[in-house]
Amino acid sequence: MQITFIGGGNMATAIIGGLVAGGEHHIRVVELHEEKRAQLQQQFGVEALATLPAQFAADGVVVLAVKPQALREVCLALAPVLGNALVVSIAAGIRCEALARWLGSERIVRVMPNTPAMVGKGVSGLYAAANVGDAERAAATSIMQAVGTTTWLAAESGIDDITSVSGSGPAYVFYFIESMIEGAVQAGFAEDEARRLVLATFDGAVELARQSPLPVATLRQNVMSKGGTTERAIFRFEAEGVKQAIIAGAMDCRARSVEMGIELSKD
Ligand SMILES: NC(=O)C1=CN([C@@H]2O[C@H](COP(=O)(O)OP(=O)(O)OC[C@H]3O[C@@H](n4cnc5c(N)ncnc54)[C@H](OP(=O)(O)O)[C@@H]3O)[C@@H](O)[C@H]2O)C=CC1
Numbered sequence: 001m002q003i004t005f006i007g008g009g010n011m012a013t014a015i016i017g018g019l020v021a022g023g024e025h026h027i028r029v030v031e032l033h034e035e036k037r038a039q040l041q042q043q044f045g046v047e048a049l050a051t052l053p054a055q056f057a058a059d060g061v062v063v064l065a066v067k068p069q070a071l072r073e074v075c076l077a078l079a080p081v082l083g084n085a086l087v088v089s090i091a092a093g094i095r096c097e098a099l100a101r102w103l104g105s106e107r108i109v110r111v112m113p114n115t116p117a118m119v120g121k122g123v124s125g126l127y128a129a130a131n132v133g134d135a136e137r138a139a140a141t142s143i144m145q146a147v148g149t150t151t152w153l154a155a156e157s158g159i160d161d162i163t164s165v166s167g168s169g170p171a172y173v174f175y176f177i178e179s180m181i182e183g184a185v186q187a188g189f190a191e192d193e194a195r196r197l198v199l200a201t202f203d204g205a206v207e208l209a210r211q212s213p214l215p216v217a218t219l220r221q222n223v224m225s226k227g228g229t230t231e232r233a234i235f236r237f238e239a240e241g242v243k244q245a246i247i248a249g250a251m252d253c254r255a256r257s258v259e260m261g262i263e264l265s266k267d
């Protein structure tokens, strides 16, 4: 499959990294910045262009991977050369209705991926506009499955929902990891040792949660000996409202996705 990425930034790089590791596809990237093009060429051996190619193969897929604020301009430039290509937009917020209006095509799938795609552990939510056929859905599924797990969403609002879970979620996790590393350094460990210990702790805890039949809350309680050390830490988290803050942050994230859709789809 010929896959053309418009935008070769963080998320495109993560998907391309996963796709290249899996082989098979012909990938090219249109990216404004010379140094990013050179990096993509060098790291993954993909074709990197400064401007749009003249036209796309009928079986091609175009992945829109620019910031939502740049999407309208990119779609308007793409419209005359799009042909029958399937468009996969990974942009947060921007609705199919706006994409179809700008592109003059309804062959659109929206995808909300995440950066662990880079290591083949991505999570992607997919939603197709009404007229998208089975073959096109299968093409989008196969691209995203090459870099992790996928789930099809019944309603377009599901993209807002999943953005607040897996799309932005890696940042929440990295924030927790960063905080634990800072705590470990305060406890006296050197930075690199702190990082190693914290990442191993995350790895172990996630694997245990995956393999155990017990609810995650029970696994947590199993660490909290009565009157012991963990209890003291969790009591502090509860007193400081850490859980509520994480939930509220995720809800703010979802609301921002809805808001961006309204803000950036007007013209
Ligand atoms: N990062 C993430 O974890 C996730 C991101 N997304 C979505 O992915 C999209 C890209 O995000 P991200 O990768 O983080 O953004 P980046 O800014 O890292 O990447 C976008 C790149 O595209 C370039 N660009 C802008 N306009 C054009 C153009 N007309 N032609 C070619 N290249 C262009 C940008 O240049 P310049 O900087 O000069 O604008 C930039 O280098 C966004 O819409 C975002 O919502 C979705 C899920 C997760």
Ligand SMILES: O=C(O)[C@@H]1CCC=N1
Residues within 6 Å of the ligand: 092, 163, 167, 168
């Ligand atoms: O922060 C953002 O807007 C993008 C979408 C999901 C993750 N990053």
